[in-house]
Every structure is written in C-alpha cells, then in structure tokens.
Amino acid sequence: MRPCGRTRRTINTYNTEKKGNTHTMTTENRGVDRRSFLRGAMAAAVAVPITVSLASCSSGGSGDSGSGGTKSAKNPFGIKESSSIEAVIFNGGYGYDYVSYAAKLVDKKWKTTSKVKPQTNIAQSLQPRFVGGNPPDLIDNSGANQIGFNTILKSLETLDDVFAANNYEGKKISDTLYPNVKVPGTFSNKFVAMNYVMTVYAVWYSASLFEENGWTPPKTWDEALDLGAKAKAKGKYLFVWGKEAATYYLTLALDSAIKEGGLDVMNAVNNLEKNAWSQKPIQDVFNALEKIVKAGYFIPGGAGTQFTAAQAKWSNDQQAILYPSGGWIENEMKKATKEGFKMTGAPAMTVTSDSKLPYEALRAAAGEPYIVPSQGKNVAGGKEIMRAMLSKDAATNFSKTRLAPTIVKGLVPADGFGSTALVSQTKMLDAAGDNIFDWEFSSLYGLNTDQLVIWNSFLSGQADVAALTKQMQKISDDAAASK
Amino acid sequence: MAVFLILPLAIFLLFVIWPFVQAIYYSLTDWGGFSPTMNFIGFDNFVKLANDDTFMQAVFNCILLGIFVPLITIVVALIIASVVTVAGPSKGTIRGVKGSGFYRTVSFFPYCIPAIVIGLIWSQVYDPSAGLLNGFLTSIGLHKFTNFAWLGEVATAMPASMFVIIWGFIGFYTVLFVAAIKSIPAEIYEAVRLDGATRFRTAWSITLPSIRDNIQTAYIYLGIAALDSFVYMSALFPNAGGPANTTLVISQDLFNTAFRKGQFGYATAMGVVLAAITLLFAAIVFGIVRLTKGREEGRS
Numbered sequence: 001m002r003p004c005g006r007t008r009r010t011i012n013t014y015n016t017e018k019k020g021n022t023h024t025m026t027t028e029n030r031g032v033d034r035r036s037f038l039r040g041a042m043a044a045a046v047a048v049p050i051t052v053s054l055a056s057c058s059s060g061g062s063g064d065s066g067s068g069g070t071k072s073a074k075n076p077f078g079i080k081e082s083s084s085i086e087a088v089i090f091n092g093g094y095g096y097d098y099v100s101y102a103a104k105l106v107d108k109k110w111k112t113t114s115k116v117k118p119q120t121n122i123a124q125s126l127q128p129r130f131v132g133g134n135p136p137d138l139i140d141n142s143g144a145n146q147i148g149f150n151t152i153l154k155s156l157e158t159l160d161d162v163f164a165a166n167n168y169e170g171k172k173i174s175d176t177l178y179p180n181v182k183v184p185g186t187f188s189n190k191f192v193a194m195n196y197v198m199t200v201y202a203v204w205y206s207a208s209l210f211e212e213n214g215w216t217p218p219k220t221w222d223e224a225l226d227l228g229a230k231a232k233a234k235g236k237y238l239f240v241w242g243k244e245a246a247t248y249y250l251t252l253a254l255d256s257a258i259k260e261g262g263l264d265v266m267n268a269v270n271n272l273e274k275n276a277w278s279q280k281p282i283q284d285v286f287n288a289l290e291k292i293v294k295a296g297y298f299i300p301g302g303a304g305t306q307f308t309a310a311q312a313k314w315s316n317d318q319q320a321i322l323y324p325s326g327g328w329i330e331n332e333m334k335k336a337t338k339e340g341f342k343m344t345g346a347p348a349m350t351v352t353s354d355s356k357l358p359y360e361a362l363r364a365a366a367g368e369p370y371i372v373p374s375q376g377k378n379v380a381g382g383k384e385i386m387r388a389m390l391s392k393d394a395a396t397n398f399s400k401t402r403l404a405p406t407i408v409k410g411l412v413p414a415d416g417f418g419s420t421a422l423v424s425q426t427k428m429l430d431a432a433g434d435n436i437f438d439w440e441f442s443s444l445y446g447l448n449t450d451q452l453v454i455w456n457s458f459l460s461g462q463a464d465v466a467a468l469t470k471q472m473q474k475i476s477d478d479a480a481a482s483k
Numbered sequence: 484m485a486v487f488l489i490l491p492l493a494i495f496l497l498f499v500i501w502p503f504v505q506a507i508y509y510s511l512t513d514w515g516g517f518s519p520t521m522n523f524i525g526f527d528n529f530v531k532l533a534n535d536d537t538f539m540q541a542v543f544n545c546i547l548l549g550i551f552v553p554l555i556t557i558v559v560a561l562i563i564a565s566v567v568t569v570a571g572p573s574k575g576t577i578r579g580v581k582g583s584g585f586y587r588t589v590s591f592f593p594y595c596i597p598a599i600v601i602g603l604i605w606s607q608v609y610d611p612s613a614g615l616l617n618g619f620l621t622s623i624g625l626h627k628f629t630n631f632a633w634l635g636e637v638a639t640a641m642p643a644s645m646f647v648i649i650w651g652f653i654g655f656y657t658v659l660f661v662a663a664i665k666s667i668p669a670e671i672y673e674a675v676r677l678d679g680a681t682r683f684r685t686a687w688s689i690t691l692p693s694i695r696d697n698i699q700t701a702y703i704y705l706g707i708a709a710l711d712s713f714v715y716m717s718a719l720f721p722n723a724g725g726p727a728n729t730t731l732v733i734s735q736d737l738f739n740t741a742f743r744k745g746q747f748g749y750a751t752a753m754g755v756v757l758a759a760i761t762l763l764f765a766a767i768v769f770g771i772v773r774l775t776k777g778r779e780e781g782r783s
Contacts, residue, residue: 123516130517130518133519145742151515299612300611301630302635304610306606313612446739449739453727454727
C-alpha cells in the first residue's frame with residue numbers, strides 16, 4: 001500500500017492514499033504495522049488522556065537558540081559549526097539511511113554532530129515534543145501515522161530559502177528540480193514541506209506479457225474495455241484490487257478525469273467544492289469504470305483480499321494484466337514479481353482522444369515530506385541536511401539504492417540502475433514535460449479510510465455510480481465542514 | 484494509618500480519575516493534538532457526533548457486538564463446560580463425557596494466541612482465493628464460493644468477524660465455567676438424576692442458577708471486550724471499516740479521527756461516548772441479573 005506519503009498514509013493501518021511511498025508494504029513493514037496496531041490500540045484506548053495530560057503539563061516554549069552562524073552564500077542558513085542536529089525520519093519502505101548519508105556530508109562540511117533517528121510512528125512519538133516546544137530539527141513526516149499538516153502548519157519553518165540556495169555543486173537548487181514540486185508541500189500559501197521522492201502515478205503492466213500477446217496499454221477507457229475482452233479470451237482479468245488499496249482506483253479515476261477536463265476539475269475536488277464529484281469528466285470516468293466492473297473484468301473478491309496478495313495476482317500469477325499504482329509498486333512487489341516481468345508504466349487513460357490535457361500528462365508528485373519545526377534547536381542544521389539531500393551526491397545515492405527518482409532531475413542513467421520501472425518513470429516524466437499535476441485533498445484531510453469503504457463497495461459491484469458520487473461528495477463536504 | 488488510605492487514594496485520583504477528567508475536558512474543545520492551546524467549544528463535539536452517520540453506524544455495530552458476542556460465547560462455553568464436567572454417562576459417579584480432559588485442553592488453545600495473531604490468521608483463512616475456508620467449500624463442490632469475499636460482503640462481514648472474536652474467547656470462559664461447576668456439590672446432581680431430570684433440565688435448573696455470579700461477571704467482561712474489538716477489527720479490516728462500514732467500531736473511528744484526521748478534541752468526545760456506553764452496558768447487565776434473581780427467589 002502506499003504508504004505513506006506526505007500527509008498520508010500507511011500501512012496497514014494505514015492510511016492513505018498517497019503518494020509516495022513506497023514504502024510500506026513489504027513484508028518487513030507489515031511487522032511494523034502490526035506492532036503499531038497494538039500500540040495504536042493502546043494509545044487509543046488508554047493512553048490518549050494520559051499522553052495528553054503529560055504533554056500539556058510540559059508545554060513550555062523553547063525558542064530558537066542555536067542558529068548562531070553567520071549567513072553567507074556558502075552558508076545560506078547560517079549553520080553554526082560544531083553544533084548538533086537531530087533528525088527523526090519515518091522508517092518505511094525507503095528506510096532512513098539515505099538521510100544518514102546526507103547528514104554525514106553535512107557533518108563533514110560543518111563539523112556538526114548529526115543524530116538521525118528512525119521512527120515508525122511519527123505522530124504519536126512527536127506529539128509530546130511539539131506540545132512541549134522541543135521538536136527535532138528535521139522530520140520526515142510520512143507513514144500511516146504522519147502528523148496532519150493542518151494541525152502543525154503554524155509551527156513550521158517556510159522552506160523557500162532552501163530552494164533558493166545553491167546546492168553543493170554551486171547550482172541554484174530550484175533550477176535542478178522537476179516542475180511543481182513545491183505544490184504538495186504548500187499549505188495555505190506557505191511552502192513548509194520539502195517532498196523528496198518523486199512518485200509517478202501510472203497504470204503498470206508487464207511489457208513482456210503485452211508483447212507476447214500483441215497488446216498495447218489502453219489510452220482511453222474504450223480501449224481498456226476492449227483490452228478487457230481480449231484478456232478474458234485468454235482467461236485473464238483486466239484489473240485486480242485489494243481491500244486496503246481500493247482507492248488506487250480513485251487515484252486512477254480522478255487522474256483520468258483531470259486529464260479529460262483540465263485542471264479546473266482537480267481544483268474543484270481539491271478545494272472540497274460542492275458538487276465537485278458531479279463534474280462531467282468525473283462522471284464519465286465513473287461510468288466507464290462501472291462498465292468494466294459490470295463486465296466482470298475485475299478479479300472478484302478484492303474487498304476481502306489483502307492488498308499485497310491481490311497485487312501478486314498481477315505481478316506474479318498474471319491473472320490480471322493492469323494495475324494502477326504509484327512508482328513504489330516495483331519495490332513493494334520485488335519478492336513477488338514473475339521473472340522477466342519487465343514492469344512498465346503507462347499514463348492514466350483519458351475518456352476521449354481530444355482531452356484537455358494530453359495523454360502524456362501525469363500525476364506526479366513529490367512524496368516523503370520533510371519539515372523543519374520553527375521551535376527546533378537548530379533550524380539551520382535541519383535545512384542544511386535538506387540542502388545536502390538535494391545535492392547530486394546524496395540524491396544519486398537515493399535513486400541508486402532505492403530505485404526511485406528524487407525531485408532532482410537528470411540523475412537516473414539510461415539503464416535506470418537495472419530497473420525497467422525506474423526507466424519508464426523517468427521517460428513518462430520527460431514526456432509529460434510541464435503537464436504534471438497533483439492533488440492532495442485525500443491525505444491532507446485524512447480521508448482515505450472513509451473513501452476505501454465506498455470504493456470497495458463500488459469495485460465489487462455493490463454500489464453504483466450514483467451511490468459512489470453521493471458518498472464521495474459527502475466525505476468531501478464533511479471534511480469541508482471540519483476545516 | 485492515614486498513609487495507607489491516602490496514598491492509594493492519591494494514586495487512584497492522579498492516574499485514574501484525573502485522566503478521566505482531562506479526557507472529558509478535551510472532549511469539550513477543538514484541540515487538534517499538536518498545539519499547546521485549544522478553544523473551549525462546549526458540547527459542540529457531542530452534537531456533531533449525534534449527526535455523524537459514520538459514528539452512529541459504529542455505535543450500532545458496537546451494540547450488535549455487545550449483544551451477540553457475549554451471548555453466543557457464554558452459551559457455547561457453558562455447553563462445553565457442562566459436557567466436560569457433569570453431562571457424562573448417566574450411570575456411576577457424576578462426570579463429563581469420555582475424553583473430557585482432552586476437549587477441555589483443546590478448547591483453551593485459541594485463548595493462548597494473542598488477539599492480533601488471531602485476527603491475522605483468520606483474515607488469511609477468509610481470503611477469497613487462497614483462503615482455507617473457500618478452498619474447503621469449493622473442494623466439496625460449492626463453486627459459488629469461488630472468490631467469495633467473506634470479509635468484503637455486507638451480509639457476511641459482521642457475522643464472520645463475530646465468529647473470529649467468539650472463537651478467540653470461548654476457551655477461557657469454558658475453563659472459567661468448568662471451575663465454577665466443579666464447586667457445585669455433586670450430591671445435588673445425583674439428587675436431580677434420581678428425580679429423573681434430563682441433561683438440559685439439569686443445566687437449566689441446577690447449573691445455571693448455581694453459577695449465576697460467574698456468568699454475570701463473564702458477560703460484563705465479554706461485553707466490554709466486544710464493545711472495544713479494536714484489535715480484531717483492525718487486523719481483519721486494516722485501514723477501513725469493512726464493507727459499507729458494517730464492521731467499523733467506535734475505537735477504530737476514534738483512532739482515525741485522532742491520528743489520521745488530527746481532530747483530537749472530537750476523537751476524545753467519541754471516547755467519552757464509548758465509556759458512557761460501556762457503563763450503561765454494565766448497568767443493564769446488573770439490572771437484568773437482579774431482576775431474574777428476584778423472580779426466582781420470590782418463587783421459592
């Protein structure tokens with residue numbers, strides 16, 4: 001599942017739709033999740049009042065000491081030599097050692113002492129520290145239990161100066177990045193989260209299987225329906241879904257509708273507007289999807305199937321031939337992918353061939369939101385680690401070891417370090433050019449759990465388009481009311 | 484002397500009552516969870532809860548769990564307990580059926596497994612294509628169960644989850660009831676046997692009234708556990724409330740609201756409602772037990 005993301009997600013317990021993440025769901029992560037369940041259960045049942053009381057007892061301010069260095073072109077944030085920096089990093093599918101790698105570069109350059117601590121429960125573990133006014137200097141606010149951005153917005157540093165600074169090679173950082181990477185980290189016009197990992201949302205397939213059968217990835221929903229019939233003739237299904245990941249089809253549907261109807265469609269949904277889900281492009285996509293459900297092109301029983309087991313029916317058993325997901329899918333299914341699968345992505349299909357945005361348009365978003373709390377002891381130190389992460393050395397290290405692109409352009413070689421999925425992500429990004437969009441309402445307001453319920457019903461044929469529209473609108477309206 | 488009284492009282496006040504008071508206070512605020520300040524908003528959270536369809540669905544689900552899980556668990560546990568202690572051969576001493584020690588031990592096994600593991604095991608058993616249950620059903624020719632999602636259909640999700648919870652609890656309550664039944668003098672059973680009572684009549688008129696207190700306690704414990712059910716439901720339905728929220732429980736809704744949506748004040752209000760429902764449940768069980776006891780005493 002996707003785990004995490006910026007505002008999102010996770011695992012098993014987890015939440016959300018979001019992006020990015022790759023994480024989550026490998027087997028080892030499942031263990032963590034189970035543990036966090038228990039912890040969550042305890043927290044919910046017992047510890048809430050207690051933690052709360054302890055936290056509120058200690059709500060003293062700490063102020064920003066420590067940014068004592070002098071700012072200069074070489075030292076854009078004024079980091080003080082020999083100071084110490086504390087980073088708390090979500091330990092999900094990407095691990096945390098890539099941050100240690102960047103922190104070591106900082107330590108070498110500034111003789112600082114960095115502590116990089118892994119954490120799986122960001123919200124629960126850092127809540128008392130936020131309330132108490134002594135948060136760490138850098139946080140990867142990701143995973144199922146990430147802190148909702150609307151709750152901490154006021155206590156975060158803006159990061160515009162990070163992107164305006166030069167990287168360690170002397171180039172201005174903002175010139176080295178993919179377009180629109182600030183968007184997912186901008187809330188109420190404040191850019192507070194540096195999302196590090198570039199996640200491409202696509203429809204994934206096996207290039208070898210498609211070649212063998214003479215299939216091509218569908219560019220419109222009509223083509224998808226035709227492909228479903230062809231797959232059926234071979235005893236295969238078009239799609240598969242798992243109960244914790246039913247909303248991957250929400251992602252696909254919304255991306256498709258946005259490409260069909262343009263960015264206005266996205267803005268209405270993102271701003272939780274009334275009747276946003278009744279917009280024609282969205283309805284067209286829902287109807288197309290319902291046709292596919294009704295035709296029986298989904299593997300039945302998804303609402304009761306654990307999502308990685310469902311995904312294995314696509315990547316390993318090849319019972320289904322297409323799967324919509326983020327770029328983390330390759331990493332997630334590494335151990336359950338058929339030999340010679342050649343995992344490749346194609347952009348979401350459009351409704352008609354003259355859609356507002358071209359077929360190549362892509363939902364691609366930076367995920368893994370890094371934040372710097374204003375009350376941290378070494379704000380400059382937190383930003384300095386970010387700067388190191390955005391420099392060539394650390395960013396290349398990430399792509400090479402995690403097989404995922406960062407927001408820094410042009411660091412993935414033509415062979416994609418041996419990964420067909422990484423190559424196709426880079427290709428899709430290049431083909432999309434500036435037609436890259438992203439939406440965040442689901443993770444921003446923590447709606448994935450509610451959305452999963454109706455999407456499971458819809459994909460299993462228990463709810464029709466009218467019920468789906470009504471429920472999606474209700475979830476959106478409720479979130480708008482509690483804003 | 485005073486120390487022995489005051490110290491425990493102080494600990495109780497500090498670690499039990501004070502958090503309760505705080506929780507009630509937070510339920511009256513709009514606290515988001517990460518700020519030192521919050522606004523007092525009176526009973527707005529509770530009004531909002533009453534109009535929150537998802538929450539009301541969760542309350543309804545919890546009530547279903549609170550009724551059926553204890554009832555079925557106790558009935559089944561009582562039957563097993565009677566069979567392995569007093570419902571054996573009608574000749575010779577009062578004893579259980581042959582091999583009762585074995586049954587007693589086996590019935591306790593599920594209780595040795597942590598709840599989270601039980602949930603994970605059963606979510607695999609219920610898997611539509613690779614699960615044991617559908618594997619068995621399709622192998623005996625029931626092909627309509629191919630890819631049937633036990634946990635994904637509105638009609639079956641709740642019963643299937645209840646089965647899992649009950650499966651996990653039965654062993655412990657069997658052992659509890661066995662101990663209780665053993666404390667009833669065997670002469671009473673011999674006497675009713677001489678009077679020609681059937682096994683059912685014996686269970687109804689002798690066993691049941693004799694261990695009434697144990698059953699009451701068991702009912703309350705089970706009810707509280709069933710009203711919570713967080714671990715089982717989270718394992719069976721990670722991330723969501725089951726098909727059309729038919730298995731969503733209050734504690735899951737609370738968890739989502741607090742930790743995913745960042746509405747701690749609202750979530751705390753849910754916790755307060757859950758506590759009220761639990762207290763009410765206990766009061767109802769006490770009331771029923773007292774009523775029935777009064778009637779029987781009046782009759783005798």
